[in-house]
Amino acid sequence: MTETTSPQFFSSSSPSCYPPGSLTDAPSAENPSCGETHDNTRMEVKQVTLYRRSGEVKLHSKKDGVLTAQVVSSSISQLGLFGTGLQRSYHSLSLPSHNLSDISILCNYVYLQKLELPHNKIKDLSCVSHMPYLVILDASHNEISNFFEFQPPKNLKEVNFSHNRMTKMKDLSAYLSLNTLNLDHNNFREISGLEQCCKLTHLSLAHNKISRISGLDSLPVTHLCLRGNQLEMIEGLENLKSLQVLDLSLNRISSLSGLQNLHLLGSIDLEKNLISEIQECKHIHNLLLLRDLNLLRNPVQEQPDYRLAVIFLLQHLTMLDQKKVTAEEKVSSVNKYDPPLDVVAARDHMTHLVYQLMQPQVLYDSTLPSPDSPYPMLVLTGPQGCGKRELAHRLCQEFSEYFAHGTCHTTRAAYFGEENGLDYHFVSEEDFQNMIPMGKFIQTLQYGGHSYGLTRDAIEEVAREGLACCVHMELEGVFSLKNSYFEPRYILLIPIQVEKYTDHLKKRGLYSQAQIDAAVSRIELYANTNKQRPGFFDNIIPCDDREEAYQMLRQAVKGYLLLEEQEEGEDNIRASPDNTSTASGHEPEEKPLSPLLRSGSGSLSVTALDPSDPSYRSYFTKIQAELSPQKCPAELASIRRRERLVREAIVGKSPGVYSQLFKSSAQTASSSLHNKDTGTHFHEDSSSDDSRASSALSVPSSAGASSVFVEPLDASVLGHTKETVKASGQPPDTPRPGTDQAAAVVSPTSDRRPGSNVKPILPPIPTGRKTPAAPSPAPSPRPSPNPAVGEGGDADMEGKPDI
Numbered sequence: 020m021t022e023t024t025s026p027q028f029f030s031s032s033s034p035s036c037y038p039p040g041s042l043t044d045a046p047s048a049e050n051p052s053c054g055e056t057h058d059n060t061r062m063e064v065k066q067v068t069l070y071r072r073s074g075e076v077k078l079h080s081k082k083d084g085v086l087t088a089q090v091v092s093s094s095i096s097q098l099g100l101f102g103t104g105l106q107r108s109y110h111s112l113s114l115p116s117h118n119l120s121d122i123s124i125l126c127n128y129v130y131l132q133k134l135e136l137p138h139n140k141i142k143d144l145s146c147v148s149h150m151p152y153l154v155i156l157d158a159s160h161n162e163i164s165n166f167f168e169f170q171p172p173k174n175l176k177e178v179n180f181s182h183n184r185m186t187k188m189k190d191l192s193a194y195l196s197l198n199t200l201n202l203d204h205n206n207f208r209e210i211s212g213l214e215q216c217c218k219l220t221h222l223s224l225a226h227n228k229i230s231r232i233s234g235l236d237s238l239p240v241t242h243l244c245l246r247g248n249q250l251e252m253i254e255g256l257e258n259l260k261s262l263q264v265l266d267l268s269l270n271r272i273s274s275l276s277g278l279q280n281l282h283l284l285g286s287i288d289l290e291k292n293l294i295s296e297i298q299e300c301k302h303i304h305n306l307l308l309l310r311d312l313n314l315l316r317n318p319v320q321e322q323p324d325y326r327l328a329v330i331f332l333l334q335h336l337t338m339l340d341q342k343k344v345t346a347e348e349k350v351s352s353v354n355k356y357d358p359p360l361d362v363v364a365a366r367d368h369m370t371h372l373v374y375q376l377m378q379p380q381v382l383y384d385s386t387l388p389s390p391d392s393p394y395p396m397l398v399l400t401g402p403q404g405c406g407k408r409e410l411a412h413r414l415c416q417e418f419s420e421y422f423a424h425g426t427c428h429t430t431r432a433a434y435f436g437e438e439n440g441l442d443y444h445f446v447s448e449e450d451f452q453n454m455i456p457m458g459k460f461i462q463t464l465q466y467g468g469h470s471y472g473l474t475r476d477a478i479e480e481v482a483r484e485g486l487a488c489c490v491h492m493e494l495e496g497v498f499s500l501k502n503s504y505f506e507p508r509y510i511l512l513i514p515i516q517v518e519k520y521t522d523h524l525k526k527r528g529l530y531s532q533a534q535i536d537a538a539v540s541r542i543e544l545y546a547n548t549n550k551q552r553p554g555f556f557d558n559i560i561p562c563d564d565r566e567e568a569y570q571m572l573r574q575a576v577k578g579y580l581l582l583e584e585q586e587e588g589e590d591n592i593r594a595s596p597d598n599t600s601t602a603s604g605h606e607p608e609e610k611p612l613s614p615l616l617r618s619g620s621g622s623l624s625v626t627a628l629d630p631s632d633p634s635y636r637s638y639f640t641k642i643q644a645e646l647s648p649q650k651c652p653a654e655l656a657s658i659r660r661r662e663r664l665v666r667e668a669i670v671g672k673s674p675g676v677y678s679q680l681f682k683s684s685a686q687t688a689s690s691s692l693h694n695k696d697t698g699t700h701f702h703e704d705s706s707s708d709d710s711r712a713s714s715a716l717s718v719p720s721s722a723g724a725s726s727v728f729v730e731p732l733d734a735s736v737l738g739h740t741k742e743t744v745k746a747s748g749q750p751p752d753t754p755r756p757g758t759d760q761a762a763a764v765v766s767p768t769s770d771r772r773p774g775s776n777v778k779p780i781l782p783p784i785p786t787g788r789k790t791p792a793a794p795s796p797a798p799s800p801r802p803s804p805n806p807a808v809g810e811g812g813d814a815d816m817e818g819k820p821d822i
């Protein structure tokens with residue numbers, strides 16, 4: 020590496036050496052034409068430079084090192100006419116490498132404005148005292164040891180004393196016009212005497228012996244070079260508010276502290292220093308104009324992912340270590356160190372999907388995706404401790420006929436009072452990590468130093484009960500789940516009063532201040548997500564007041580389940596004089612339209628609880644549809660219209676097209692159990708309400724069962740046919756009227772559709788969190804997992820979930 024002055028500072032060809040108007044600012048009284056001849060000046064200088072390269076001139080000038088008039092005349096350039104008498108005047112003299120040591124003859128050249136004497140042997144520059152118009156002085160590469168030992172020319176702007184023998188800086192307050200000062204390669208140990216140089220913008224003190232930066236306070240310096248000194252720390256620059264380019268290379272600096280307030284800095288060269296920590300870049304993180312940083316030959320280069328880390332911390336950089344920062348690098352750095360939620364979610368989803376695909380494929384028929392009726396799920400999301408877990412449990416308890424809690428896994432220890440399997444499945448980090456490659460999870464999250472994850476089994480367990488799954492999770496989980504084939508409803512519970520939320524977290528006594536701060540800071544994340552992604556959440560509920568939040572949640576859920584509408588409908592039916600439900604022997608308090616709410620006696624209730632029943636299917640589909648993401652008003656109106664017709668048809672209020680449909684399909688009820696007509700969904704014996712009880716629903720698997728032949732399963736394998744029949748008031752093995760033995764067995768295909776392995780009687784009501792369970796009207800043990808859907812199920816049934 021050539022250790023010379025950085026070209027961007029003081030190169031003679033650099034525009035910075037010729038600040039605009041520098042020559043034209045010469046005294047105009049004596050030199051009125053000076054400004055007009057500025058261009059000529061440069062031209063002349065060029066000619067002289069060419070001329071001096073000839074050996075002839077050099078021969079003349081080498082005599083004893085004494086500058087002669089002859090040499091001067093051959094090297095001086097005419098800039099124009101000067102004064103009132105149209106006198107010729109000479110403004111520029113350039114004598115580089117002339118071996119000069121005595122230049123006293125220049126005392127006679129008072130009008131010189133530019134004097135270039137580099138690469139000579141000059142020790143004395145006192146002649147400059149006779150050049151009051153001097154603007155540019157280059158005495159670099161000489162033997163000068165005196166610092167500015169001449170009368171100050173009033174307009175001296177640029178001085179180059181680099182490569183001399185100067186040791187001590189002196190007061191330059193008389194040099195008020197000085198804007199460029201090059202003192203490289205001298206022996207200065209301290210910066211001083213510049214305090215009054217209120218026009219100094221370019222200062223270079225490279226390759227001196229300076230060990231502390233001082234004496235620069237409040238100067239208008241824009242370019243500062245202190246390359247090759249003995250600096251160990253960056254100090255004394257705090258007030259250089261105009262600083263744009265800083266070269267501190269070849270020093271012993273180990274920290275970037277001291278640069279944080281230099282907001283105009285665009286370029287910092289710190290090559291070959293002792294910076295070893297990437298985190299040091301945080302000190303210059305707020306310098307928004309910083310574009311160019313050089314940290315080559317620092318120990319920090321050894322850090323893993325050094326370049327990406329620096330690019331991440333300093334996102335405005337366009338050059339790092341003299342190499343262009345590419346757009347790809349910028350994106351990679353953000354994705355690595357602060358990935359957007361989508362990226363985290365995509366990675367999480369990809370991981371679990373790949374691991375799941377690597378497992379022997381298992382058909383989860385209860386939650387199989389279907390375009391029309393995705394498996395119904397409800398996700399409560401919001402920042403930690405906002406109450407979503409509590410509300411989820413309460414909801415599952417109140418709406419136990421519809422929802423059960425999907426229990427996640429976590430590696431955190433259980434809080435006092437938490438139950439394993441109910442609040443979470445508490446597992447060790449090792450177990451959790453082992454579960455990932457086993458393809459168990461749908462999504463996972465690292466939060467507060469612990470792992471959380473929702474398994475497919477957790478959802479499936481709820482789905483097998485014929486219930487919708489209700490889970491709570493952080494926003495990352497929502498993003499991840501949105502990549503999966505599940506299509507839950509997402510309800511955001513968000514604290515509005517931050518103080519109240521903070522107090523609540525404090526009162527829980529579970530969190531450190533840092534955890535509380537982290538949780539509070541995430542409120543904004545939720546709010547922004549909602550703002551930036553309209554429709555991302557299906558519902559937003561303020562949760563400052565838990566009771567109010569629950570009531571709102573309850574209302575929302577009732578809305579999803581159409582329970583309000585249904586209750587209204589029931590009231591109407593009960594009020595109706597020709598209420599066929601009552602006429603057919605139902606107790607008035609029964610809810611004939613809610614299959615999952617009906618519990619026992621009476622033909623309709625048995626029918627309604629049978630998954631093969633059309634009304635059951637309609638109802639279940641309705642829940643599914645309602646829990647799926649929002650539909651447009653036209654779709655909703657259409658769905659509602661059809662549902663009303665179905666209800667009316669079921670209760671016999673109006674025959675309508677649906678009752679016709681039931682009628683016609685009923686004639687094929689028993690035979691449909693044997694044929695493989697996948698297009699036939701509804702079968703009903705029209706003769707009585709009982710006939711509905713015996714009707715069977717034959718639905719193809721939504722995983723494309725039409726292409727998969729499904730063997731009928733024995734009723735005992737299903738584990739619930741007997742209960743079904745029992746619940747209908749008939750002996751288990753007695754075929755019902757209008758059906759044969761086979762028809763009494765639940766259609767095997769019905770067991771292959773989403774949620775179809777629901778127990779045909781009311782499942783036990785989940786107990787909810789630490790609250791005694793309401794007694795189930797028809798308690799029964801949980802059905803054992805269907806072998807066809809469990810691990811290592813029927814090979815013919817194996818297939819991939821559509822993701």
Ligand SMILES: Nc1ncnc2c1ncn2[C@@H]1O[C@H](COP(=O)(O)OP(=O)(O)OP(=O)(O)O)[C@@H](O)[C@H]1O
Nearest residue numbers: 402403404405408427464471472473491492493496
């Ligand atoms: N599988 C998951 N995916 C994403 N987030 C999850 C998952 N399981 C739990 N969480 C969320 O992780 C956060 C931390 O859970 P944890 O149970 O430790 O918190 P908590 O202090 O009990 O607060 P909360 O009452 O909100 O659950 C909670 O916001 C919780 O909802």
